[in-house]
Amino acid sequence: MTEFIEELKFVFLDDNRYKLLVEGFFNTLKITAGALLIGVVIGIVVAAIRSSYDKNKETMKLRGGIGYRVLAVINAICKVYLTVIRGTPVVVQLMICYFIVFVSAQDGVPVAIFAFGINSGAYVAEIFRAGIMSIDNGQFEAGRSLGFNYFQTMRYIIIPQMFKAVLPTLCNEFIALIKETSVAGYVGVSDLTKSGNVIAGRTFEYFIPLLTVAAIYLIIVSLLTSLVGKLERRLRKSER
Amino acid sequence: MNDNIIEVKGLKKHYTGGAVRALDGIDCEIRRGEVVVIVGPSGSGKSTLLRSLNLLEVPTEGQILFNGADITAPKTNINKHRQKMGMVFQHFNLFPNMNIIKNMTLAPTKILGKSEADAEKQAEELLVKVGLVDRKEAYPSQLSGGQKQRIAIVRALCMEPEVMLFDEPTSALDPEMVGEVLDVMQDLAKQGMTMVVVTHEMGFAKEVADRVIFMDEGVIIEEGTPDDIFNNPQSERLKSFLSKVLI
Ligand SMILES: Nc1ncnc2c1ncn2[C@@H]1O[C@H](COP(=O)(O)OP(=O)(O)OP(=O)(O)O)[C@@H](O)[C@H]1O
Ligand SMILES: [Mg+2]
Numbered sequence: 001m002t003e004f005i006e007e008l009k010f011v012f013l014d015d016n017r018y019k020l021l022v023e024g025f026f027n028t029l030k031i032t033a034g035a036l037l038i039g040v041v042i043g044i045v046v047a048a049i050r051s052s053y054d055k056n057k058e059t060m061k062l063r064g065g066i067g068y069r070v071l072a073v074i075n076a077i078c079k080v081y082l083t084v085i086r087g088t089p090v091v092v093q094l095m096i097c098y099f100i101v102f103v104s105a106q107d108g109v110p111v112a113i114f115a116f117g118i119n120s121g122a123y124v125a126e127i128f129r130a131g132i133m134s135i136d137n138g139q140f141e142a143g144r145s146l147g148f149n150y151f152q153t154m155r156y157i158i159i160p161q162m163f164k165a166v167l168p169t170l171c172n173e174f175i176a177l178i179k180e181t182s183v184a185g186y187v188g189v190s191d192l193t194k195s196g197n198v199i200a201g202r203t204f205e206y207f208i209p210l211l212t213v214a215a216i217y218l219i220i221v222s223l224l225t226s227l228v229g230k231l232e233r234r235l236r237k238s239e240r
Numbered sequence: 241m242n243d244n245i246i247e248v249k250g251l252k253k254h255y256t257g258g259a260v261r262a263l264d265g266i267d268c269e270i271r272r273g274e275v276v277v278i279v280g281p282s283g284s285g286k287s288t289l290l291r292s293l294n295l296l297e298v299p300t301e302g303q304i305l306f307n308g309a310d311i312t313a314p315k316t317n318i319n320k321h322r323q324k325m326g327m328v329f330q331h332f333n334l335f336p337n338m339n340i341i342k343n344m345t346l347a348p349t350k351i352l353g354k355s356e357a358d359a360e361k362q363a364e365e366l367l368v369k370v371g372l373v374d375r376k377e378a379y380p381s382q383l384s385g386g387q388k389q390r391i392a393i394v395r396a397l398c399m400e401p402e403v404m405l406f407d408e409p410t411s412a413l414d415p416e417m418v419g420e421v422l423d424v425m426q427d428l429a430k431q432g433m434t435m436v437v438v439t440h441e442m443g444f445a446k447e448v449a450d451r452v453i454f455m456d457e458g459v460i461i462e463e464g465t466p467d468d469i470f471n472n473p474q475s476e477r478l479k480s481f482l483s484k485v486l487i
Binding site: 059062065136138139141142144145146147148149152156157160161164 | 399
């Protein structure tokens with residue numbers, strides 16, 4: 001037993017190696033939160049465009065004008081974005097961002113936030129789109145018949161209801177994202193996983209650092225999962 | 241000034257490339273202050289006509305004039321016109337995530353730029369009239385069908401429309417709640433509101449309508465006063481329709 005404690009001391013306390021872990025932990029949180037923020041913004045925009053196109057293409061064609069063609073082009077761009085992002089591994093996207101797009105970047109963290117943000121935007125967009133499509137069309141018609149224009153109807157009536165409907169799914173996406181960011185080490189970012197790996201490399205001791213890292217992920221994820229469960233129950237109660 | 245608030249000219253609405261002719265050449269006008277009830281068998285195009293009036297359905301052909309302006313013209317700002325045309329739906333379409341007062345004040349504050357206080361005052365006055373002011377903090381899911389529909393009516397009235405469009409406002413209600421909604425509509429008619437009502441409530445048509453339009457297969461077959469339509473039907477189709485709905 002004392003031997004194990006000695007070893008813990010050696011792995012984490014000598015040379016203040018625990019600080020690596022703390023730094024990694026916060027980098028992981030930073031990347032995840034930043035990426036989610038970007039992802040939600042991209043997601044709302046892309047989902048709004050995609051569902052507008054799907055809903056309105058018939059009537060827009062009938063009413064004529066340039067609007068229909070503009071929307072069709074933007075919609076096509078969104079589709080390409082979704083296809084490319086969801087069709088390639090996130091590690092590859094991350095490396096492209098770091099080694100090709102932002103070659104001169106000193107700090108990998110903002111690059112990782114950007115890359116994971118662009119990536120999660122594609123998944124969040126599809127979550128939001130499903131959410132928008134699940135809202136009864138009568139809500140839309142009620143808004144339009146009161147005199148709201150298309151974007152006001154989205155903003156004041158559809159999107160708030162959509163958010164409520166997809167909140168649990170969105171939280172689960174956030175939880176998945178935490179684990180996905182563990183590949184940030186590929187571009188030299190000291191995230192939680194990378195820190196564990198560095199400590200292991202310096203101490204030639206793999207068991208303790210890697211299991212500690214795994215335990216930290218597990219604790220964060222379990223905590224958030226139980227929070228989402230509570231949230232889901234609250235939302236269900238307020239429905240009726 | 242022309243006394244017609246709405247004029248419909250040669251209106252056609254076709255679906256699936258002309259295979260379904262929901263409206264097949266409609267000409268009619270709605271006069272200011274008039275209550276027009278549209279009746280007809282299921283699938284005859286009543287909803288399509290009503291929903292075309294505020295362009296929820298975009299016509300395939302023809303024109304709709306509102307206060308003399310052609311709202312089917314490509315460059316018209318339909319949102320401006322819709323502010324003056326209230327609509328009440330069969331399934332209420334209240335906003336479930338907002339309480340009653342918020343349902344009613346959303347459009348006046350966001351569209352007309354009214355202050356929250358003014359909008360709430362106006363909403364409360366309307367709620368008093370329909371006897372629901374004590375439920376102003378409630379959410380739609382906490383209301384009965386009849387209450388929901390009364391709220392839907394006053395929500396539309398908050399925009400101070402010049403005409404109210406009703407698409408089967410009582411069809412989704414339990415029978416014992418139909419009366420409370422029809423009463424609100426009758427009051428509205430008495431106050432001089434221009435109304436276009438699609439309904440299967442023949443009693444309402446007889447009592448409240450100034451004019452009844454009978455539609456079948458996308459065209460207007462007959463129109464006239466309730467007395468003309470119910471007591472002196474001319475066409476075979478109207479006679480057979482009446483024999484089915486009036487027992
Ligand atoms: N989106 C659509 N696509 C194809 N056909 C449609 C569509 N909407 C309506 N129709 C058809 O148009 C015709 C008229 O429909 P409409 O809803 O106006 O009838 P209605 O008189 O309101 O009937 P009901 O009393 O049942 O409400 C029907 O044959 C219907 O099937
Ligand atoms: Mg109908």
